[in-house]
Amino acid sequence: MMRELDPMLDVFIFETQQLLESLEEVLLQSEKDKNLTDEHIDEIFRIMHTIKGSSAMMSFDNLAKLAHALEDMFDNIRAGKTRKSPDVVENVTDLVLDSGDIFKNEIGKLSSGAEADGDFTELSDKIHTYTQEILADAAASTAASSGSAPAAAAAAPDSFAASSAGGNPNIPVYKIKVTFEAGCQMENLRAFTVVNALIDHCQNILHVPEDIDDKDSSDIIINNGFVMYVQSTENPDTLQKIVDSTMYVSSVSLIDMAPDSEELPASMRVKPASSEAGAGGAADSIKAVAATTEIKQNFISVNVNKLDKLMNLMGEIVTTESMVTKNPEVANLHIDSFERSSQELRKLINELQDIVTSMRMLPVSNSFHKMLRIARDVSKAVGKEVELTLIGEETEVDKNIIDTLSDPLMHLIRNAVDHGIETPDVRLKAGKPAVGKLVLEARSAGGDVVILITDDGQGLDRNTILRKANERGLTTKPDSEYTDKEVYHMIFLPGFSTNEEVTEFSGRGVGMDVVRRNIDKVGGVISLESTPGEGMTVQIRCRNHTRPCRIWHGRAQ
Numbered sequence: 413m414m415r416e417l418d419p420m421l422d423v424f425i426f427e428t429q430q431l432l433e434s435l436e437e438v439l440l441q442s443e444k445d446k447n448l449t450d451e452h453i454d455e456i457f458r459i460m461h462t463i464k465g466s467s468a469m470m471s472f473d474n475l476a477k478l479a480h481a482l483e484d485m486f487d488n489i490r491a492g493k494t495r496k497s498p499d500v501v502e503n504v505t506d507l508v509l510d511s512g513d514i515f516k517n518e519i520g521k522l523s524s525g526a527e528a529d530g531d532f533t534e535l536s537d538k539i540h541t542y543t544q545e546i547l548a549d550a551a552a553s554t555a556a557s558s559g560s561a562p563a564a565a566a567a568a569p570d571s572f573a574a575s576s577a578g579g580n581p582n583i584p585v586y587k588i589k590v591t592f593e594a595g596c597q598m599e600n601l602r603a604f605t606v607v608n609a610l611i612d613h614c615q616n617i618l619h620v621p622e623d624i625d626d627k628d629s630s631d632i633i634i635n636n637g638f639v640m641y642v643q644s645t646e647n648p649d650t651l652q653k654i655v656d657s658t659m660y661v662s663s664v665s666l667i668d669m670a671p672d673s674e675e676l677p678a679s680m681r682v683k684p685a686s687s688e689a690g691a692g693g694a695a696d697s698i699k700a701v702a703a704t705t706e707i708k709q710n711f712i713s714v715n716v717n718k719l720d721k722l723m724n725l726m727g728e729i730v731t732t733e734s735m736v737t738k739n740p741e742v743a744n745l746h747i748d749s750f751e752r753s754s755q756e757l758r759k760l761i762n763e764l765q766d767i768v769t770s771m772r773m774l775p776v777s778n779s780f781h782k783m784l785r786i787a788r789d790v791s792k793a794v795g796k797e798v799e800l801t802l803i804g805e806e807t808e809v810d811k812n813i814i815d816t817l818s819d820p821l822m823h824l825i826r827n828a829v830d831h832g833i834e835t836p837d838v839r840l841k842a843g844k845p846a847v848g849k850l851v852l853e854a855r856s857a858g859g860d861v862v863i864l865i866t867d868d869g870q871g872l873d874r875n876t877i878l879r880k881a882n883e884r885g886l887t888t889k890p891d892s893e894y895t896d897k898e899v900y901h902m903i904f905l906p907g908f909s910t911n912e913e914v915t916e917f918s919g920r921g922v923g924m925d926v927v928r929r930n931i932d933k934v935g936g937v938i939s940l941e942s943t944p945g946e947g948m949t950v951q952i953r954c955r956n957h958t959r960p961c962r963i964w965h966g967r968a969q
Contacts, residue, residue, distance in 0.1 A: 422715075424470050425519055428463060432512050432519075433778060435459045439512075440784045443505045446498045448489070456508070457486045463515070465608030468601035469659055475518060476601065478532045481539040482511055488543050500546055507539055509785070581682045583615050583643040587667045587675070588655060590638040596660040599630040603638045606658050613651060616643040618677045641669070641680055716811065719772055726768045733761055772812070776854045776863075777805035779814050783825045783852055790829040797836055797846055798829050803853035809861050813954050816934045817863065820927040824865045824950055825850070827924070832869030832948055842945070844868065861956040866949040872942040874899050880908065900940055904928040 435456060442452045464479035489504070514535065518528040592602050603624045607617060620639045621629040644651060652666045669675065671682045736742070737754040780802045791798040833839075833848035840846055853864040878891050881902050887894075902908060906925045931938050936954035 469605040481536040485543040585669045588640045589665045591662045593662045599633040600624045613646045614642045614644040773808040798848045800850045807854040828867040832867045863952040868947040871944045
């Protein structure tokens with residue numbers, strides 16, 4: 413069964429990873445601003461809504477339940493108007509980041525072929541409890557600040573009903589009835605998956621039963637089917653195909669409804685057009701809406717293994733072309749037409765080679781944004797305040813280099829926060845701002861990519877490094893004969909650490925050694941400069957390509 417679902421599982425893993433990266437980025441920005449804006453709440457709500465739907469579709473009910481708890485929390489935050497409170501932002505961020513780590517762990521299990529079998533009931537309950545707390549606080553605050561608040565709240569439903577009465581006559585309305593395969597179980601979650609599949613293609617969706625989050629709704633769906641009323645400018649055949657392609661769907665019927673049909677919910681029902689001119693105007697409006705909602709898909713996701721095979725094949729083509737065009741037996745014939753054709757072939761192959769190579773080039777933004785979370789977690793754990801600035805996120809780097817540099821960047825950021833940047837009280841005594849500055853920068857330099865990690869911390873202490881090196885027997889000449897550069901590069905030696913005790917983040921002497929070895933793997937060079945009391949800069953320089961050697965030889969011949 414799992415073998416049949418492998419392609420879908422791959423898509424689920426990929427899309428969920430992308431969503432989790434976006435989630436982390438939004439949360440960290442909100443925490444930095446100490447405010448959850450309307451845009452941030454809508455984005456987080458959308459992410460959790462999508463994860464909940466796709467998890468339910470794949471029958472990962474534990475993930476769907478956790479995502480549902482987070483979705484409810486943000487829905488209630490939006491309704492409770494509690495997002496301006498800095499402590500709410502901090503607590504919400506911690507809860508969602510903890511949940512994101514759980515999602516990542518479960519996705520890692522799935523990627524390795526294991527089952528996503530974690531039990532997150534305790535965290536889900538914690539999220540629900542906190543949701544009720546912030547709602548209660550918001551209600552108490554509102555009641556205390558205005559005696560007329562209850563009356564205003566009581567008037568809200570009537571106001572909402574008036575604004576939502578009547579649908580848009582310019583958008584067609586359809587009734588879609590879905591039945592699911594007998595014994596598929598969790599029909600309410602299957603119904604949610606159908607709604608989630610249609611949501612990007614419809615301007616409005618109402619369904620019966622109304623509350624599909626309720627487990628009791630499964631019985632209604634089993635007995636009566638799942639009925640949806642949708643307003644959409646999409647071709648009805650497209651809508652039917654979307655629903656029909658959803659897992660566990662047994663049958664689908666789609667009926668075009670009159671806009672004033674009494675069967676429609678009141679919020680979708682409209683009065684008939686009063687004149688032919690009005691009807692004609694509505695038709696024009698439908699065309700206009702359809703034109704604006706048409707979006708071309710310019711990007712596709714490709715398995716990286718296919719790109720590797722394409723790269724290898726490209727290398728073989730270049731080598732073979734060189735063998736044919738420079739074969740001594742052919743070269744001695746001096747055939748003008750053959751030489752012209754071979755030159756044109758070489759030109760096309762070179763262009764193809766450049767395109768194939770560029771397909772593996774990705775912006776470093778994703779890797780850089782992950783470092784924001786690293787800096788945030790370490791700074792909170794060690795009681796420091798750090799602001800990480802990203803520069804050159806749009807710089808494109810070969811995927812192999814990005815993957816290889818992920819661990820080195822993590823260790824360097826951790827070291828900068830844990831070792832380099834001082835605590836706020838120490839910084840203030842030294843005349844520095846309480847918040848430490850950390851800069852992660854990428855830039856292109858010819859055919860190379862250069863990555864810089866700069867901090868304004870205390871820098872490296874030459875005497876401390878030499879003392880530790882002497883204790884471990886790592887020096888081979890008098891201390892005075894070592895240049896500063898030689899001393900500073902001792903921190904890359906295996907097992908070397910200046911920490912007196914082992915902490916959660918450092919002290920074992922493996923981090924910087926890992927940095928050097930990983931950079932060596934891609935033929936890179938690492939160097940550093942340090943000014944005591946002012947900070948340090950680490951530079952990584954790598955050749956920004958992954959072309960097989962045979963490709964370079966082919967061009968050189």
